[in-house]
Amino acid sequence: MSTFTTETAKLWMAMDIGPLWIGRDEDDPLSPASIAKDDIKNEVSVSENIQTITAQPTAFTSDAFRLQTTSSQRSVSPHDHAILTSPESHRPKTYELKPIKRAFADPGIVEVDSELLSEAQKADWHTLEKLVSRCTACKALSQSRLSTVFGTAERTAKLVIVGEAPGRDEDIQGKPFVGKSGELLENILCALGLKRGADVAIINVLKCRPPNNRDPHDNEIAACATFLNRQLELLDPKVVVLSGRIASHALLKTETSTGKLRGSVHHISVNGKEVPTVVTYHPSYLLRSPTEKIAAWRDFCLAKKLLLDLV
Ligand code: SF4
Numbered sequence: 661m662s663t664f665t666t667e668t669a670k671l672w673m674a675m676d677i678g679p680l681w682i683g684r685d686e687d688d689p690l691s692p693a694s695i696a697k698d699d700i701k702n703e704v705s706v707s708e709n710i711q712t713i714t715a716q717p718t719a720f721t722s723d724a725f726r727l728q729t730t731s732s733q734r735s736v737s738p739h740d741h742a743i744l745t746s747p748e749s750h751r752p753k754t755y756e757l758k759p760i761k762r763a764f765a766d767p768g769i770v771e772v773d774s775e776l777l778s779e780a781q782k783a784d785w786h787t788l789e790k791l792v793s794r795c796t797a798c799k800a801l802s803q804s805r806l807s808t809v810f811g812t813a814e815r816t817a818k819l820v821i822v823g824e825a826p827g828r829d830e831d832i833q834g835k836p837f838v839g840k841s842g843e844l845l846e847n848i849l850c851a852l853g854l855k856r857g858a859d860v861a862i863i864n865v866l867k868c869r870p871p872n873n874r875d876p877h878d879n880e881i882a883a884c885a886t887f888l889n890r891q892l893e894l895l896d897p898k899v900v901v902l903s904g905r906i907a908s909h910a911l912l913k914t915e916t917s918t919g920k921l922r923g924s925v926h927h928i929s930v931n932g933k934e935v936p937t938v939v940t941y942h943p944s945y946l947l948r949s950p951t952e953k954i955a956a957w958r959d960f961c962l963a964k965k966l967l968l969d970l971v
Contacts, residue, residue, distance in 0.1 A: 768877030769799040777886045785813070785894050788887065792867045797883040801868035807834035808868055813861030815894055819854065819967055820897035821845070822888070824942060825866035825876055825905040836862045841943035845903075848943075848957065851966045863891050865910045881910050892930045897968045899960070900928060900935050903940030911937070922959050925966065936970075938963045 773795070780791045789810045794800035809826040812835060823839075829839035837845050840898050846856055854860050866876050866884050888910075892900075902908040905918050911928050912921065921939035928937050940959035 664890075686863075709947045717876045750967050756762040768880055770797050770877075770879045771799065772797050772883050780886050780890055783890060785891075788890055788894070792887050795867070795887075798868060800871055801866070801880065804871045805868040806831045809834055809836050809864060810867060811836055811861065811863035811891060812857055814857050816858050817861035817895060818894050819859060819901065819963060820861045820863065820899075821901045821903055822893065822907045823862065823864045823903045824913060825864050826869040827873055827944065828869070830864075831869040836864050837943065840947055844943045844946060848960050852960055855966070861895050861897070863888065863895075865907050876906060881906070885910070892928075894951070896931055897935055899963050900930075900937040900938045901963050902937060904940075904945060907942075908939045912939070922955065923962075925962070936966045938966070 677692060716760055776791055776795060780788055782792055792810050793808045795808070805826075809830045813820075826836065827839070827841070829842075830836055836842075845862075849856055849860055856862065865881055867887060868884075870876050870880070900911075902911055902921075908918060908921050909915060912926055914921070918939060918941055922941070924939075926939065927934040927936040929935070938959050940956050941949075943956075946953050946956055
């Protein structure tokens with residue numbers, strides 16, 4: 661029987677696997693004393709059992725449409741209806757909900773504002789965020805978005821995670837990786853002893869949510885690349901993690917699947933330097949395919965090891 665270690669405990673916690681059974685005669689691996697001793701020096705084995713699995717786009721759901729349909733279509737919960745008709749909300753008692761028209765069947769039309777993009781190429785972080793909020797290059801995305809999702813970072817961050825694009829929760833909150841995916845990612849980072857913000861910057865290839873969470877079109881990725889590249893220049897990362905197929909295809913310029921790309925150290929050029937880069941599955945894919953969590957854990961351990969080797 662294999663020994664139960666702090667690493668095992670952290671892995672289980674991060675991956676939301678349980679329950680934890682701790683022998684009476686053993687040290688509690690989750691006690692503060694045990695955890696303080698640990699600085700993740702494990703050798704990471706990354707080559708075995710690589711599977712070729714490509715993340716699939718989520719099923720078609722039109723959140724905006726569903727929220728705006730008539731109550732007879734049973735899309736507004738009794739709770740929502742109570743709020744909508746409550747006297748405090750100063751709304752009319754009967755609330756006529758109509759579908760809103762958005763460019764769902766969009767062909768991905770892009771009209772780049774070259775002046776705005778050239779400004780972005782030399783902007784500081786704060787100015788860049790403002791430029792992104794003004795950007796309407798991708799017609800469908802800028803019309804349907806609730807907010808632009810610029811990213812979270814602090815100057816101390818040495819690891820940069822690049823995701824795909826905002827989803828529904830991110831669009832609502834204006835922050836990357838929130839909701840269930842964000843929770844899973846935070847758990848993984850926490851298990852690695854890394855703090856989102858101070859240690860880890862999180863940005864996306866696209867700053868606006870594609871309608872119905874469809875895959876970004878190539879011209880949309882190209883239009884947003886100026887913002888992404890400038891973010892990377894400003895962050896000047898020591899290590900980059902590409903989370904999911906869209907991010908790895910955009911930055912490694914390849915069509916190879918995530919399953920084949922992960923497990924190796926790649927490099928991307930930032931500020932004229934070759935930055936070690938690890939590919940892993942997107943947390944939303946891990947939520948749909950929990951058996952891949954162990955592979956993702958190995959990828960993050962590899963990224964942490966690279967980070968420690970460079971310090
Ligand atoms: Fe502009 Fe990027 Fe949003 Fe497209 S995704 S509208 S390029 S900020």
